[in-house]
Structures are given as structure tokens and as C-alpha cells.
Amino acid sequence: MAEQFMTIDGIKVPIRGERNVLEVARNNGIDIPSLCYDPDLSIYGGCRLCIVENERGGIDASCSMIPRDEMVIYTNTPKLRKHRKMILELLLAAHNCDCPTCEKDGDCKLQAYARRYGVKRVRFDNDHSKLRIDRSSKAIVRDPGKCVLCGECVRMCQEIQNVAAIDFANRGSKAVVTTGFHKPLAETNCVNCGQCAAICPTGAISIKNEADEGWKAIQDPEFKTVVQIAPAVRAGVGERFGLPAGANVIGKIVTALKRMGVDEVYDTSLSADITIMEESAEFLEKLKTGAKLPMFTSCCPGWIKHVENAHPELMPQVSTTGSPMEIFGALIRQYFKKNEPERKIYSIAVMPCTAKKYEASRPELVKDGERLIDLVLTTQELCRMIEEAGMDFAALPDSEPDAPFAPYTGGGVIFGVTGGVTEAVIRKVVGDTSEASLKTIADCGVRGLEGIKSFEVTAGETSLRIAVVSGLKNADRVIAAVQAGEASYDFIEVMACPNGCIGGAGQPSCAKPVKVARFRGLFEADEACELRSCEQNPALDYIYREVIGERAHDLFHVHYPDHKNG
Secondary structure: OOOEEEEEOOEEEEEOOOOOHHHHHHHOOOOOOOOOOOOOOOOOOOOOOOEEEEOOOOEEEHHHOOOOOOOEEEOOOHHHHHHHHHHHHHHHHOOOOOHHHOOOOOOOHHHHHHHHOOOOOOOOOOOOOOOOOEOOOOOEEEOHHHOOOOOHHHHHHHHHOOOOOEEEEOOHHHOEEEEHHHOOHHHOOOOOOOHHHHHOOOOOEEEOOOHHHHHHHHOOOOEEEEEEEOHHHHHOOHHHHOOOOOOOOHHHHHHHHHHHOOOEEEEOHHHHHHHHHHHHHHHHHHHHHOOOOOEEOOOOHHHHHHHHHHOHHHHHHEOOEOOHHHHHHHHHHHHHHHHOOOOEEEEEEEEOOOHHHHHHHOHHHEEOOEEOOOEEEEHHHHHHHHHHOOOOHHHOOOOOOOOOOOOOOHHHHHHHOOOHHHHHHHHHHHOOOOHHHHHHHHHHHHOOOOOEEEEEEEEOOEEEEEEEEEOHHHHHHHHHHHHOOOOOOOEEEEEOOOOHHHHOOOOOOOOHHHHHHHHHHHHHHHHHOOOOOHHHOOHHHHHHHHHHHHHHHHHHEOOOHHHOOO
16 A cells, blocks of 8 residues: 655655544644543544644644545644634633642643743633532542543543543533542542543642652651652653653662651562562462462552452452552561661652552551551652752762662562563562573563563463453453453453553653653663562561561451451
8 A cells, every 4th residue: 555645734744554633743743732632542622722724724623633645734824823822711711720839830731832822811701610629539639620621531530441430520611520429539439540640631630749748757856767669660750850761760769868868768679579479479379279360469559449349259369468568668667666666667658659649548558556658659749859859860879778678689670560560470480580581581471561461471380371461441351351251361460550650640741652761661670680580689588587577478468358368
């Protein structure tokens, strides 16, 4: 088939299978504005900012225009600029414009477009409704007064996550995005994944900002503040400070936290190694005893909440092994009880995930009468704290995590990407960390950013059928196939966020190429590690023998309500 071309603003550009004119333009360096379009979601065509003019003077929304050979369109005519300014004025007239105090200030597409098109005043009365802000969720905040009805959050929640906690209600000027029966978000089936906040172009849905709580604890002389940093965070911070996307900046993060006044800084990759030790042992025991399979992973709190809401019958098949955050929280409490019993420990976790805020609040994460994690801060909140402290992050020297929990392996680092948990389990189960073996494992089908991956691996004389899933709708598809007898697996990894933790809602928002860079960055960090599999971690013997003793199952496992005997 002959190559097809269209003309945009007098420039002849190729058509390479794009589903609409908007994508053709963006793929050729022409940024047509849009508030309601995302390439991973269905086409909505609601905001009308992406309008283009054809050679006859007609106007169409480029997001719903099918590109065709010899099509001619213009993206920046006087008529289009007039219409776009009018649309922006109307949106601002129905918007709570407290921009300087908004969580999305500086990262708001509506604000950016108003600046881009020179909208300095709004000729219409501001009639934004004073709707009540919903702060009920542990993870996110909903401010309906800032909603532009783009529908991206609705489509994300329905089409990617299959949760449908929010939707449109009413019609015309009374239309709103809300929950069923206008319930507080915390009383719905929301799983706290925060993907709605990640895709929201304004401040209508934002992450619950608790940075002030972090500063308060760090600067309180009564507390010994201890911070753990999740694996994916190292690949998500650098781009915020002018470093290459996906750059491994864990050493600079440690330095930054120390300069802020944090007493102890640890890398959660260490407890990811412990998670693999516990989870792989649990999996092998299930294989040995003939327990019902597949076994599902348990380190993603958004996934756990989804199972509780939508698939409670599967809870006995979910691993009881705690998440790396939970395990490090338990380890920190035990260590300082033995070594500094007189100190008040304030445990902070820096995570790429909003659902971790919810996880930390669960009653199951109370051990010995103490909450394991006092505060969860997202990568975004950490970036803001670094900015607030006035540091030149890119120029900071690297520092190592604190002893005695400094060592970690590459198997712990790759937890931050879809398939990483599974690859770490395979490394442990196979028990061969030679370069040849590691390459064979890497090439078995476990890597990649696809939403569903399935493959088989051989461990000794056993062939294991494995699925790796990211995005909850994909999880539901795999579960349906298993329950219908159309597929059979021994082990299934699930991450609620598409692409895993590198795409967590707590990470700085980004496009697909940046997620690919983060993906590569974590595996480069893995390859840079001298030790690649959890059993090689020299700190684990000390932890199990001197810190935890006989309480490993009690402290490192979580028994949720539906499988207390799991």
C-alpha cells in the first residue's frame, strides 16, 4: 500500500496508522491543544480545544477526525484562535481560579493554555459552583469546583481500571463528575490508585498533600525520623530537576533527605528482597502441598483493595507476604526497640503510589499496638520538599543508605516495574545467578510494558505457568479467563497502575516515552548491582537472626479479613 500524506499548516506529513488527526499533528511536532484527549482512552471530544480548520473554512475536532490521504487542515488560523480563547474564557468562568494555592499550580493544562493563548481576562461572570471539597479519601482530594468536565478521570476509572467509582451526573449546565449518590469517595469502591488524579488536567482531583506533616516530624527534636525510599522513586525524581528521564538518583535522594534533617534513610529495595524470600517460600509451599492456585502477589495495595471489593473469593489465593513498605516498617520498629528503646521513631515512606497512603492506615498494619508507617509521601511530595528546601538537586553528591540496612540486590530494585516482582521470584526459585541464567530469565517473557504477559518458565523439573498484569481491567480479564477455564496459571503478578510503579499516580506525571525511560532506568540500576538475587543479600541473615528472630511470619505477613487462615 502506497504511503499516505496529509498537509498540516502547509507542511506535508506522513500518515502512519494514527487513529486521528490530532495524533498525526503531535507525531509531527505540532501541538494542538486538548483537555479531554488521551491516547490510551476512548475518544470523547468534549473540550473542543483541539479544533482545526479545513481548506473550505469548516471547523472540526481533530481528536475525532480520521486522517486521510491528501487531507488539508490548519491548526492556527485567526478563526481558531478566536474560538479557543472563547472556550478558555468559558471554562475559566466556570472554574474556581484560586491558582496560586491550587495543588496543580504550575502543572495545570488549563492554566498553561490560558497563558499560551494570552487569556488575560474573562469577560463572563465566574459562576463556578461552590461544591464541597471531598477530603474523605486517604489518597486523593476531589474539588468539583475546578472540574472542566473533560471526562478523563471517568474514562480512566472505567476503561483502564474497571472500577467506575466516579461518573457523570445531570445534564447541561448542571453536569458534574461525582460518585454514586454523591457519596464521599472513601465510601465507594475506589481503590485509591490515584490514576484519576494523574490524568486530571486541572486541580479537580489531586493527591492528598501531606508534605507539611513530613516537615513537622523531621524538625521535631522529639522524633528520630526514619525514611524508606521505594525502588521506583529513584527513576522518577531526576526528570523534575533537569536530569535525564529514568536516571538513577537514589544517591542524591539520600543526600537531599539527610540535608533536610532526616536521621536515617533506607532503600526499600532491601525489604523487597525480604518480600521475595517470604513470597517465594510461600509459593513453593503451595506447590508442594497442592494448595489452590494461582497464587496472586500482594505488594500492591490498590490491587488488594480491588480483590476485596470485586473478587473476595480470591483472597485466600493472595499471598500473605506483606508489601516491602510494610515489611520495612515492621523491621524499623523492631530494630529501634532493641537498639534505641528510649527514642520516639517517626517512620516515613516515600512511595510512587497514592494507594500506599491508604495501605499505611489499614488496621492490619498495626503491630504490637503501633502503626508501622506514620506517614506516606509520594514522589511528587518529595520533589516539592526538595524544591522548598532550595537545593540544587542535580548538583548534590551521592550518599549511601544507612547501616545496617544499606545492602540490597537488583532483584529488589526491579520491583518498581511491571514484571519486576515476578522476575525477582524466578531468580530466587531458579537459584542460578550466572549471567547466562539471568539473561535467560530476562528473555522468558517477563519484561516489557504490555498490560498482560503470559509465559512458562522451568525451575528444576517443574514448569511454572505465569501471568504478569498491570492495570485492573487487565487483571479482571485474566481472572475471568482463569475462572472460565480458558487459562491456567500457577503465579499471577498484579499491579494496579499501568506499567507498574513507574507509572504510579504519585510519580511526576509523564508521557509514555518517559515511562519507557524509567523502565530502562530500573533495569540499568539492577544490572549495576553486584548482587542480583535476594538470597545474596548479606543483611538478611542479620535481620532474620538478630532483629526479627522467630517473629518473621508475624511481622512480615499480613492477614486480611477474608483469609485470616491463609
